[in-house]
Amino acid sequence: MANRLAQETSPYLLQHANNPVDWYPWGAEALDAAKDQEKPIFLSIGYSACHWCHVMEHESFESQEIADYLNAHFICIKVDREERPDLDQIYMNAVQLLTGHGGWPMSVFLTPSLNPFFGGTYWPPTASRGMPGFDQVLRAVADAWTNRREMAEQQSQLLTERLRKIGAGSKAMEEIPPGRIGMAVRQMEDSFDERNGGFGQAPKFPHPMNVDLLLRSFAETRNEHSLKMAIVTLDKMARGGIYDHLGGGFARYSVDAKWLVPHFEKMLYDNALLVSNYVDAYRLIGLPRYAQVIRETCEYILRDMTDEAGGFHSTEDADSEGEEGKFYVWSPKEVQDLLKEAHLAERFCLVYDVTEGGNFEGQSILNMKQPMSWFAEQLQTTEGELREEMAAARKVLFYAREDRVRPGKDDKILASWNGLMIEAFAKAGAALGEPRYLEAAKRAAAFVLEKMTDENGRLLHTYRHGKAKLAAYLDDYSYLASAMFAMYEATFEEKWLEESQRLMEVAIEHFYDQEEGGFFYTADDHEALIARNKDFYDSSVPSGNGIAALVLAKLGKLTGNERFLKLAEETVMAGAEVLQKHPLASGQLLIAYDLLQSPVEQVVLAAEAEDASVAELLEQLHGLYMPRTLLVLAQGDSPRSELLESLVSGKTPIDGQPTIYACENFHCHAPVSAENYVPERLANGKVIWPMV
Template identity: 35%
Template sequence: MAEPAPSTLQASRSPFLQHGFRQPVHWLRWGEDAFERARRENRPILLDIGAVWCHWCHVMDHESYENPDTARLINELFVPVKVDRDERPDVDARYQRAVQALSGQGGWPLTAFLTPEGEAFYGGTYFPPDDRFGRPSFPRVLREVARVWREEQARAREAAQSIRARLTAHEDAEAQRGKISRRLVEDAIEELAQSFDFRHGGFGRAPKFPNAGALALLLDRWLDTGTDWARRIVAETLDAMGSGGLHDQLGGGFHRYATDARWLVPHFEKMAYDNGVLLEIYARAYAALRDPHYREVGGGVVDYYRDVSPALLDAGAFPASQDADIGPHDDGDYWTWTLEEIAAALEGDERGTRAAVLRYGLDDPASSMHLDPSRHVLYLALDAREVGLRLDIEEAEAARLLADVRRRLKAARDRRPRPFVDETLYSGWIGLVAAGHLAAARYLGRDDAGAAALRALDRLMTEAFDPALGLAHRVGDAAAGHYLEDQTHVAQALLDAYELTQEPKWLERARALTRVLLERFAEPGGAFTDRPAGEASPVGSLAEPHRPIVDAPAPSGNAVAALVLLRLAALTHERRTHERALEALDRFAGSAPQLATAAATYVRAVDWATAPVSTVVIVGDDADPAARALFQTALRTYRPRTVLRRFRPGEVATRELPPELVAMASAQGPRAYLCVGQTCAAPVSEAGALEELLRQFHA
């Protein structure tokens, strides 16, 4: 590779941008300096948006941006700007939409060509170094775009204006005002059912991405109504994802998406946001369905974080991502196996090797990698009973054998060079992983997960929170910007922490964060924007407001904001907080029919707002074993749209209670109270009676 050329990336804390500094392209960071230079020199901007975990970003870096001839072409014809999508989600969101409108494609690497004012007039994703895959070579694209700008600049600017108008119309179309209703929820659930893949689980066709929001919505539907098809969709999807190659069968945790309909062959990067929300849904599903596989899968996510960054975990944080591969020519080699590698790892143990082949589908061509069919993704093809039948041994012996095989394969994989782990501390993603860990503590009994989550949340609110500005996007870097998703995801986790611990500090911190949310991110019309209107000088497309409602890729900021407000109102009985949530939901109600499957978290928030909310109150002394048993039962039993509070007997007259409970609640304990909407059940004093009440009582 050529020697490093002049670049402004050297001061960046982003691993992706630091790698770009070593390239011969004269990269600039996103900012006014780059746009001022483009205007001064009347050059178009080449915008490269990627991430450290992105395989095709590494490929394009190696093939094009590290190529001296291509770099020379870029430096002569363009003002090159490199952006880390994890570091700048606001930039990525806007230009993803622009390139999708231009080319019908989105994803990473995102390659966009902008006017000096920041308007996109041409773009795509990955461009090869020569004509292949039905795509033009990148040098040919560079020359043609430069020619158009030089000879037909008016046409390029006209195209940019047209795209901007389309994007404005699209943004408005996603935020059509209306009134929320139960009909909106019913229609969305019906649409999800119609898109369900009855053969392989999940929704739609390949490539398949996890949709935790949709599964959470359907799990709640089953618990509310007993609708068996909703349970089937949830169970079959969780089974398929947990058994497939999407799930790391040796190390735990989930890869980003599957390239096939069966969830077998993934893109191998592991993302904090995916693992946080998937841990939460597996924990809830275990509480509701009691399938031990869900407990195993969820516990595996917790173990993955303990294993991949133990020092970071102890310091109160979770990593942002783990890379898919070691280098640009790597096709998931760390994660995949040949039959010879399996035999070597098991040291010639023929029965163990045969068990591994049966268990992990190593004789299934569908699990082969595309570039090297001899390499296989491990998935759960057979259970212990079936393996035992094939090997003519008892199921218990087969289970012991498979556990030993898994341990030995994991140890062998641990000796391989490990894909890069990005330990950048992004507040919102830490919030999502913390929420998942709190769910694991609550429903899976993983106290270690709860302790890790509380450490992380405490660190966030100590090191990244400013009462006037909110949470910084990156811990320890107040200049990193403040984004909606950071405030909402962490506020949600703070409410989870409060319910788990009943410590007032977590509720007060959630209130403080919600105040910032309303003061800095709220529009007069009810919606929330992804970045504060007054923060920094908006350059390029950042001048345009963006109101995220689609779950792409993490749960949408507006939907989670509404959920936070609804939960906070249920806990504190603040009428204005509840009204503010309804205003936010109404802001998108007219668009909801077109967004259902892509905006499942929004539909969940509408469900919270339009169906009765349950309040569980436990009254009893901390030292009373019966009171502790009641509280643990309330924690471990998952019930939709429920908030949980615990009071000592002397606090009943002084603490916030639902109006329906004020006359009923007694200072005598231990007692458990359940109100659904305005209807309250008779109090109970035994854990078994409370569990039955929580599972069966409806208004």
């Protein structure tokens, strides 16, 4: 018989609906039951693409013996971390304090007052591999609650106090010591893997905020090693097994240092952030291989991760048919049977490392150990011809792979992650001149704003199968506001700029800390939890405070909104201690700080309404990497947003020709012909690679 989770919309919760565990979703029914029955709560948090979450379910939550013990001694609550990141943040902090590490599945034991007193991550059902068994853990916790309850409650109260202090952050500092970005870059240099790219050793994560920071640092300093670290990392990831060479898109991370063996799940946020990285790098150095990665990844999202209503789905699992990575791996015989021509199959196996012994449990994950140019030289052919051959071969294998059993997919739509992907599509569409990507961004933006917004104009966090629910978090507002700003930059449709400001106004009203500065993760009218967090650290996604400060800085500098600039500065200062002690862990906040402290150029392109040359000029400008330039289009006499009135007022084309008006650091330059300005920016804006 299905348990209470059968009434939920989350695919992760629904996966547990037929467990013999008497699961509750988080809510009043469960919390009241714990108080009424004076039972501790067993809180289990995970997500649908989590491999070890599936393992613990099969081993323990499907076990009748373990379920019977859980049901007798605990109130069992199952939470999807993607639906409730507020709960995940608080109790992950608790697990890290208790054990020194964290991860999913997360298993936490709470008092009926919701204070944690014991926790961990994955436990096997019985003792093995040097770990205690889940059965032992349950008996020990139940014994402690029955026989040493006062001690457990005292520990929980002390732990909760520490969680509240962590969540509140430190008091704002009066100033940030200089050189924070340089310190972060030096920290990256210390951990940079010169051979394989990326930072640190196994397991290796993409860290897109680091790449963003390196590209911005290079744009200011022209430090060649900063650019090298970014480019080598992007190249190695794009050639590695972490990248899906047939279908496009990136897996979550690599279990080794060489980007070869991924943890095969694909997350929407990783792909959004990495598309943005590759767009920035493409704008900077113009390598065609980056355009290919951008297109393939965007096509993957459009093909496999886009809801018919317009929003983007959340994740794809690592497993299919009960085996991790089975959907993605190949043998030489499979390649030979599909490609028919012996020489083409041999070439494909050489280029993509498909061998008899395999590189993953006897099978082969497609990856390129060398650049395509190297293989062309070995095969005594041209790089262009080899690329064409490999593209045709990949197409054959892709369609054959489509007949395999696909990994499971979590098709819920999250406002925050959609914001990241909308921004990526907007940037990709503008940089590549691809209208389809801009249309996908517009459609998803319209979907979130229409279907995931309540009658009061407040965002809702999650949507699935016609139902939107859960009050939005800071990430939802800040990521979506950033996406709306990117939509304006890509299309110059002023409604997106107005929407960006509206979203930030709501965030300021309901999330901003008027006393200490910075934004709380939850709104002032959110469900009361044991702590209210402020998030300044980046995780797998950028910090909500970092994005909020960046959007406020952009809006303030573009529109002259001094209040927004002040709030941006206060937000950065609220995280100043984080920037001082751990600059590399707060890259997004550093990016906001950099924009606030640096001169930003406001560029207005003024043109006649029917001037056909504007499209070409904009295409050229959109192809440039200009992280400190805010571009505005003033074409014709069409109605303009009040937000831009002070900036565009009086700026008209001279002699009927497109004209550039550029202002920087509180002064404006003389207007110049766009025909002269744009080629000069093009000449100075592109970098020849390799530089080093």
